[in-house]
Amino acid sequence: KNEVEQSPQNLTAQEGEFITINCSYSVGISALHWLQxxxxxxxxxxxxxxxxxxxxxxxxxxxxxxxxxxxxxxxASHPRDSAVYICAVPxxxxxxxxxxxxxxxxHLIIQP
Amino acid sequence: xxxxxxTPSNKVTEKGKYVELRCDPISGHTALYWYRQSLGQGPEFLxxxxxxxxxxxxxxxxxxxxxxxxxxxxxxxxIQRTERGDSAVYLCASSLISVGGTGELFFGEGSRLTVL
Numbered sequence: 001k002n003e004v005e006q007s008p009q010n011l012t013a014q015e016g017e018f019i020t021i022n023c024s025y026s027v028g029i030s031a032l033h034w035l036q037x038x039x040x041x042x043x044x045x046x047x048x049x050x051x052x053x054x055x056x057x058x059x060x061x062x063x064x065x066x067x068x069x070x071x072x073x074x075x076a077s078h079p080r081d082s083a084v085y086i087c088a089v090p091x092x093x094x095x096x097x098x099x100x101x102x103x104x105x106x107h108l109i110i111q112p
Numbered sequence: 113x114x115x116x117x118x119t120p121s122n123k124v125t126e127k128g129k130y131v132e133l134r135c136d137p138i139s140g141h142t143a144l145y146w147y148r149q150s151l152g153q154g155p156e157f158l159x160x161x162x163x164x165x166x167x168x169x170x171x172x173x174x175x176x177x178x179x180x181x182x183x184x185x186x187x188x189x190x191i192q193r194t195e196r197g198d199s200a201v202y203l204c205a206s207s208l209i210s211v212g213g214t215g216e217l218f219f220g221e222g223s224r225l226t227v228l
Contacts, residue, residue, distance in 0.1 A: 043219040086154050102154035
């Protein structure tokens, strides 16, 4: 069964700073998900990636399958980026019909 | 509808009562997931449906929890004899194909259950 660890748990930064959130998992996967959850709000899928790098606006996600590690980067951070960022991977290796297991999330606060 | 819809958005009940939570996934999405999120924690997997069948129910905490999806669309999560520890936000998500097959997930806003 896959285990996910995220770091840091909490991160406070100033507007404009470059942000990095890390995710490590224990078992080989078909794809990793990065999700965003605003306080009191629903969860939005940011990225789903199985190799390399993906970019969407100021967000960049990378994954190293051999190292079982992924990072989420935010460039030119803005107060509206303040949210909980969650990494999720399949519960079991090999894909197929299964659910996700989630990290505990990184609580990001961007101060103006 | 345009997104995943969950009802009720809030439910307050007394210990020992029966509760039903409903999820209406995005039209055409065959994969449907139920998760539970306690305060300050990441979501916890409960059950996964592919079509009408529960493909993986390994996350259901005990036999008080049951979920159905009789026509392969709307799903209902049923909790019997509720306990205070069941208080959480229950999240539903759907995707076109399973996450194991790299399907992107779309989440509902959740149903907040409070057991007094």
